[in-house]
Amino acid sequence: xxxxxxxxxxxxxxxxxxxxxxxxxxxxxxxxxxxxxxxxxxxxxxxxxxxxxxxxxxxxxxxxxxxxxxxxxxxxxxxxxxxxxxxxxxx
Numbered sequence: 001x002x003x004x005x006x007x008x009x010x011x012x013x014x015x016x017x018x019x020x021x022x023x024x025x026x027x028x029x030x031x032x033x034x035x036x037x038x039x040x041x042x043x044x045x046x047x048x049x050x051x052x053x054x055x056x057x058x059x060x061x062x063x064x065x066x067x068x069x070x071x072x073x074x075x076x077x078x079x080x081x082x083x084x085x086x087x088x089x090x091x
Contacts, residue, residue, distance in 0.1 A: 007039040020045050 009026035013035055016023050022043045030036035043051050 007041075009038050011035055013037055017045060022048050 007026060008028060010029060011027040013025040013027040015025065022041075022045055024041040024043070025037050026039045026041055027035035028038040
């Protein structure tokens with residue numbers, strides 16, 4: 001792991017742009033099933049396209065893994081399962 005702070009989020013509550021910085025309020029599903037703020041993410045607007053493209057690449061790779069799992073499961077007559085862990089990028 002890392003000694004850097006970690007943040008869990010399962011959504012975005014709101015976002016704004018001020019002085020060239022995108023300010024994104026991250027959300028978690030609260031105890032009553034409604035989103036509650038869980039932290040903030042600040043990204044310079046000039047870096048936002050690269051950041052978004054990185055997330056899009058991750059989504060595409062996850063989709064590819066899910067399709068592979070579905071193919072393997074159908075060949076083995078089992079329900080599809082997502083691999084428990086896998087790594088993308090330069091780690």
